[in-house]
Amino acid sequence: MKMDQPSSAISTIPNGTNEFVPQTANVPVILLFRTSWEPSIQPGTALDDAFSALASAYNEQCGFFAVDAEGCPDLSLAYGITVVPSFVLLSSDGKTVQTKLDGIPEIDVLTRAVVSLVSSAPVRAPPPSSEEKETGNADNLDSRLKSLVTSSPVMLFMKGSPSAPRCGFSRQSVEILDSASIAYGTFDILMDEDVRQGLKKYSDWPTYPQLYAHGELMGGLDILKEMMEGGDLAEQLGVQALEAKKSLEERLSELIRRSRILVFIKGIPSAPKCGFSRQIVEILEDIVGEGGRRIAYDSFNILEDEEVRQGLKKYSDWPTYPQLYVDGELVGGLDIVKEMLESGDLQSMLVGSS
Structure with a gap:
């Protein structure tokens, strides 16, 4: 089945x-x-509308692409796609995975992830106008600087980038903003000498880094440290902090409830990485529900996340894999599933929850 075409702000990978x-x-x-058969991301759904709206709002700062997970199996494998929909957010180098959202995310979680990705990307200075090139008019440089300092609610002018600071003061500033879960844009002053020298005069501040909030200069590293010590940094900057990173227990609690039937295996259903995982997948694939259709189930590849792999053993007090969960409750491993299959209990449990 051919997938419906996404919004014009979203490109389709062949x-x-x-x-x-x-x-x-x-x-x-x-x-x-995505796939043609997954209902949650079809046109007209809340998730599709939200993603299209984000693409329209940020298409000048970020590239948005739709991938048919089954039509691009090598690409799906490269990014560890085991469930659809999945959102893979790549940093500005086009390679590093900054965030990955497996399954159906809450719309506010997806929105925060996109805003954080866009905000963390280095801002490129607007090109000088022809008039500025010809006359060197200071007013035009001021216009460029004003555009830069307001390009993100919080802007840090630094040496280097957040992932590779080029001085200790810049590195410390990045660490403070990250620790406060603040989304911010950055500009590498080493890449533009006009901006580097002009901003000193524009804001009457002779050193770097420089931090701006809503276009207003907050100060340098010392001021940032004082603000951090003074209390809620996000509130002082007039922004809302991003959602704090969840604890492993919170992650696992949400993960096992991601789908009504969820199996943790080594590999993916189409390519299991061990015999036990292959056997449990075969059992699940053979379960038939109403109308003679196979039951729908979700899977998680534990080889892709060592934290989940080790943490789930303690969380559920079950030391081996695979592990099958139904409605957020551990059913057991392969031996338990086989026993339930023979008794008929597995069929009634899975069909009743599908």
């Missing part, structure tokens, strides 16, 4: 593509892995 190559340098990218 089927058969085995490697993603960014079309534009230094721009973050969001890859949406």
Whole structure:
């Protein structure tokens, strides 16, 4: 079945593509892995509307792409796609995975992830106008600087980038903002001498880094440290902090409830990485529900996340894999599933919850 075409702000990666190559340098990218049969991301659904709206709002700062997970199996494998929809957020180098959202995310979680990705990308200075090139008019440089300092609610002018600071003061500033869960944009002053020298005069502040909030200079590292010590940094900057990183227990609690039937295996259903995982997949694939259709189930590849792999053993007090969960409750491993299959209990449990 052919997938419906996504919004015009979202590009479609052709089927058969085995490697993603960014079309534009230094721009973050969001890859949406979907299929024609997954209902949650079809046109007209809340999730599809939200993703299309984000693409329309941020398409000048970020690339948005839709990928048919089954039509691009090599690409799906490269990014560890085991469930659809999945959202893979790549940093501005087009390679580093900054965030991955497996399954159906809450819309506010998806929105925060996109905003954080866009905000963390280095801002590129607007090109000088022809008048500025010809006359060197200071007013035009001021216009460029004003555009830069207001390009994100919180802007940090630094040496280097957040992932590779070029001085200790810049590194400390990044660490403070990250620790406070604040989304911010950055500009590498080493890449533009006009901006580097002009901003000193524009804001009457002679050193770097420089932090701006809503276009207003807050100060340098010392001021940032004082603000951090003074209390809620996000509130002082007039922004809302991003959601704090969840604890492992919170992650696992949400993960096992991601789908009504969820199996933790080594590999993916189409390519299990061990015999036990292969056997439990075969059992699940053979369960038939109403109308003679196979039951729908979700899977998680524990080889892709060592934290989940080790943490789930303690969380559920079950030391081996695979592990099958129904409605957020552990059913057991392969031996238990086989026993339930023979008694008929597995059929009634899974069909009743599908």
